Amino acid sequence: MPIAGNMLSATTESVDPNTSGWAAKLNCTISKGTGGRNGDGTLRLSSLAAGEMQARTVASYPVEAGVEYEAFSDASGVTVPDRIGIQWLTAANAEISISWSLTTLTASSSWHRIAVADLAPAGAVAARVIVSAMTPAGSGVISHFENVYFGLPLRTTGNLLAFNTESMERDLSGWAVEANCSIARQVPMVQFAVGFYLGGGHMLAATVTANGDAAVRVAEKPAATAGVEYVAYAYLTPPTSGSTVWVELRFYDAADVQLQATRANLAAPGTGVYRQKVSAPAPTSTAYAVLAAGITSGTAAQVFRVDGAVIMPAPKFREGSVVPYADGSFERDTAGWTVISGVAALARLTPWGTDFLDSSYAMTVTSSTATTSVVRSAVFPIGDAAGLAFTAEYGMKVVSGGFNLTRTIRWYDASGTFLSASSSSSAAVPSPNWWLLSSQFIAPASAARAAIEWTLAATSPSSVLRVDRVALWQSLPITEVTKSDSSAYVTLTLRELTVDSTITVWRIGAGGSRSFVRGVNGLIEGEPVLSDVLVIEDYEAPLGQSVSYYAEARNSSNVVISTRVSASVTLAPGNVQYGWLKDPGNPLRNLRVMIAKGPDWQRAVTQTVHRVRGAKMPVILTDVRGGLEGDLVVYTQDDTERTRLHWLLDPNSVLLWQAAPGFGVDDMYVSVGQVSETRGGGVATDPFRTWTLPLTEVAQPTTVGVASSAGRTGYDVLAENATGFTVLTRYATGEDLLFGRRQV
Structure with missing residues (x-):
């Protein structure tokens, strides 16, 4: 799939099926290579002589002076290092300057990311992308490039930090030395997943000045709100596998006084690039947040690297979960979990990436003997919960031995006084692999806080259990459908979905007919599930007809893992004299209009009549008959409606016309031709207008997503x-x- 937001064509980006998007610029010939990751094709540069070789995009792309742009590519070269640049051009296509990335530290045959970002200089109206392999010793040296992007910077959605602070692709102005080190940018040869565009390229390299602790921090101060839980993370490269490198989330008040600092050490399995997370709620009086990174007990001249810095509100594993991220994901430690009784021991599973359901770590519960232990979470506020149902969910994996599990929710009042406990019967934790286990209980009177508790009876000595993705939330319908008659749409909410599965959603109409429902990327057919909750506003649901919805989720092996069926709902059509004109991709433009006269339909056909000499009957060659064509006449009754109708028609998008049942017209997608707007012939100030809209029936747009x-x-x-x-x-x-x- 092409990179979202890429100004380059798909052919130029992936070099498939050919190299037509590229031209040799300096000391090389180009051809199509093989072995790429974004499609098989690569841009293959072969040097003509000793010296740097370069290739550029054939096309130039419009830019605005002063705006920041980013370019990146994946590169592979056995012999020489490489870099990427943005060539800024005037209106006459004359070069103003080139913004170059740093050159990679060495050559590498493995695919690695090179990237650069910069502000378009004064006078720039266009730009090209240039890829470069540095100073081959002679002719016949080969380098490969593919997966190329140029456009506005790609950054982590929700990140409080600026793009340049997150990525360091332009400079290090977003960073500052805090202690015992110097900083510079480097481009190590790091291979990220082909579809991951938020890492790689430049990294901050901190060189330890003298033996001891060293640290860097972001220089900007993004605003933060007291009481909100935040997560911060960065990609870290330790100098040795035994080095202790860390990230730290800090909160400050308006007077620049540090209120709190929470640190998470990376349990590195080697010297690669590893993402380390840390989370904490912002304390009272918080004004802003800061991310820092560093090394404990470093050695002079050691280098640790930082990339992909992010501060953002912490995610929830389930909508409405009251479990803080630290207590549910174990990225720092075991947070508020404790052993109430028994021999069980709790720990963060190390090293990084050993086993997990979320991010990079899990919690281990180890029982040295075949006895029973009780493990309990911290107490979490749940609001005025009396009589409400709550669900606790957690991922568990038996590594050795076995456990019988009793699941409990402990209830407390607002002052923290224990009220009662709700428990399930004991059952074996299933094995092998990870399992999502859940239990649901009703909160008693006065309940305002709750804790999760597990009674774990080990079935053999040295039993080990791993835990991850812990959540506790108020139970809501997993499939819910509501309607808005005034705006003519249906809202479908699907909860407790499995992230990283795919989902397809159908609208079930009269007689069991099925049609795909539209989402942000087009019709929802095999869309990746990115959150446990999916909310769909279906603006194409018919008027006055009962509809329901059917959803089907599949895992990575394309096996159906769950299905959902909603209740039925009917949108009230309202006054039959009115109909709706809707833009499927921009529902904000949708407009209900008064119908003056429905179309007198025609259906065009292309045919040729051959009159055979001496024969009574002609021979007619014909194509299939086309869709409906006709003029829809509508009124706008005031200036607001008139302006709204112009706004709807201005993009000239395919529209959906819906009339009330009994009008004799099915819902149809139409293209609107030349529009006429006439006055009523009365006084000059009469706001009524009569519009003639020439409609041509067209196919439903499938790739248009709902603007969101x-x-x-x-x-x-x-x-x-x-x-x-x-x-x-x-x-x-x-x-x-x-x-x-x-x-x-």
């Missing part, structure tokens, strides 16, 4: 724009700001 913020928040706007004036210049409308559609 897709997780975009005010934090992203703050991180991407230095001032309010920047926002005004980058976004033409409030809608563009909401959807992140920057002007180029």
